Amino acid sequence: MLRRCTYSSLEVPLYFALWYVLNIVYNITNKWALDDVREFVGYAFSKDGAHVPGMLSSLPITIGCMQFAIGSLYACTLWILGWKRPIPHAEEVSIAAKSCIERRKSCSWVLRGQTYSSLERSDSDPPDPENSPANHFSSSSLRDTFHIAIHHTLGQLCTVLSLSLNSISFAHVIKAMEPFFSAIASRLCFGKQMDIRVYLALIPVVGGVIMAIAGSDEFSWPAFWFGIGSNGFFAMRAVSSKLAMDRSKIRSEDKHDLRKSCSNDDIDFEADHDTIMENNHQLSQSEAMCPSNLFAAVTIVSFFLSIPLVVVFEGKILLHLLNYSTNGSNAGNNRSNERTILYILSSGLFHYLNNQVMFLAVSNVHPITLAVGNTMKRVFIIISGIVVFSTPVTWQTAVGSTIGICGVLLYSLMKQWYDSDTCNVHFHNEADDANMTELPDIRSNNSGLDKHLVSRKH
Secondary structure, three states: OOOOOOOOOOHHHHHHHHHHHHHHHHHHHHHHHHHHHHHHHHHHHHHOOOOOOOOOOOOHHHHHHHHHHHHHHHHHHHHHHOOOOOOOOHHHHHHHHHHHHHHOOOHHHHHOOOOOOHHHOOOOOOOOHHHOHHHOOOHHHHHHHHHHHHHHHHHHHHHHHHHHHOOHHHHHHHHHHHHHHHHHHHHHHHOOOOOHHHHHOHHHHHHHHHHHHHOOOOOOHHHHHHHHHHHHHHHHHHHHHHHHHHHHHHHHHHHHHHHHHHHHOOOOOOOOHHHHHHHHHHHHHHHHOOHHHHHHHHHHHHHHHHHHHHHHHHHHHHHHHHHHHHOOOOHHHHHHHHHHHHHHHHHHHHHHHHHHHHHHHHOOOOHHHHHHHHHHHHHHHHHHHHHHHOOOOOHHHHHHHHHHHHHHHHHHHHHHHHOHHHHHHHOOOOOOHHHHOOOHHHHHOOOHHHHHHHHHHO
8 A cells, every 4th residue: 555655756755855955054043033033123113112012023924925025036937937836947947058059149149038849940930928837827727827826915924923932943843733734624625535544644643732831841731732733724825726726627628528538539639729729728727827827926926915914013113123224223233134134045045945846746736745744844944943043941841742743643544554545646646536536525616518419419
């Protein structure tokens, strides 16, 4: 059973390993940025004799918004340059470099619009801006993107708020309960019911986390509830993104089925020309909804969604800091400010890249499997946070964290042994249609094309 459910390549394990490294660096730089901003805000308010703000003193919502902005800038820049994905494929980079050498032209001409497909065209043909992924999102794709962005925005801001109020280890011990929330979300949204023994394996996960946070000397109720909120929003984000990509695959399959039926059933091509052209357009739209483009669009929408939250919750603090800086009171802290800005910029870049890699794995795994991998990643994050920030750990916290992590391992094994449906669906050949059986309701809603073909036959 376990052997049958293994991947045929190392692509997904490499995604997870890179995801772990990027997330560790992101959390450390993010915590450094939050601590530096809190120190600066406290100094500025005390200097003016004003009341120092409470849990928003480190400007977590503003930092989260800036992280979205950096990710959006990264994605949009590569889109403008002509890459089809925010992370260019190695083959695209190789072809672009070879083209520069062979044609003896500047690389700037290639980067202004040449992509893998456009490099095959003649030199006289200018790059086609219509190939930009942003031009291929349908109304349904944009609607899916907006739903994912809502969960992503709230989940990320809750994470930053939890990190600002407590240590990295405490925040991620709480977030280790994400498989519990993903199991609930998957049951409610997918109608997915696993074996009772798989659900029972979640008990040590929840119990270990409760034991760990109860024995912590730095327990904070606001940090706890923000961590719980982050779990819930990210669980819904995983479900929403899986639904969006599965709907995109279904639309692509339906268009291929229509083309095949039109060729095999002797349907009048001229009569159905408009229908087939519309299907080709929708097919190109569904192909644009790859994980990289999906997350890029989600990040851009999240940036705009977070701006009103910054204005409402931290607008007054930002205005006070602006007045403090313009008065020349901060002249001696330029080096410290440059370091803080560097932390924020780097945390924004690493935040985008680690989530980008995560979204590359979403289409290959179940949302609960993704949550388990996310939990195992927290082991390395917790250890790194303890080492870098010298966080004190009590014996009860250590034992509880160990029980929780072992519970995650038990849950993963039980899920592979007893949840056979997951093995059949998500570890199957990519060319097999079995990976669509998880969403029967969605497929039934896309039966209009089949009805159209039947009506044409009769």
